[in-house]
Amino acid sequence: MRTSKQAQRDIRSRLDEKLALSIPSPSLLESLASACASSSSPDATFQYAFALSKSSSPPELSYAITLLNSLLKSGYPHQIDCMIGSAQAHYLLKQYKEARSVAEAILRNNPENAMAGELHVASMIAIEEEEERKVKNVAVGGTLAVAAIGLALLLGGKKR
DSSP states (O other): OOOOHHHHHHHHHHHHHHHHHTOOOHHHHHHHHHHHHHOOOHHHHHHHHHHHTTOSOHHHHHHHHHHHHHHHHTTOSOHHHHHHHHHHHHHHTTOHHHHHHHHHHHHHHOTTOHHHHHHHHHHHHHHHHHHHHHHHHHHHHHHHHHHHHHHHHHHHHHTO
């Protein structure tokens, strides 16, 4: 998917907005948890896990990943949907490399999947932005260290 950096940033911004607007209410999660607990149905588990994959709570997001991966391993028929939920949860946990990896796996077999495409692009941009931030922090830290050494030498030289 070759697009300009600004178009990619726009995709990430829209995805972030979409995910922020789709955070499930506590009452919805409670009702889905009750349905999941009272039924051994994989569909009930999927509904609960997929709702959790859009949560704003890191423990709920981690639990969603666990449930969705369990469904995948058990041969649940809606594999792509489980993977989308898992990628969303990884993305919201800021585990961008994992989110990108899951999105790429979906796109290999289903290249027209729009949500996987959005998650892939958004994850790639997030990874790049994290790396840029790290480089800037190292540069600032290096500059401060050089300044501190220079100041120490300057002050140390006056004592003589």
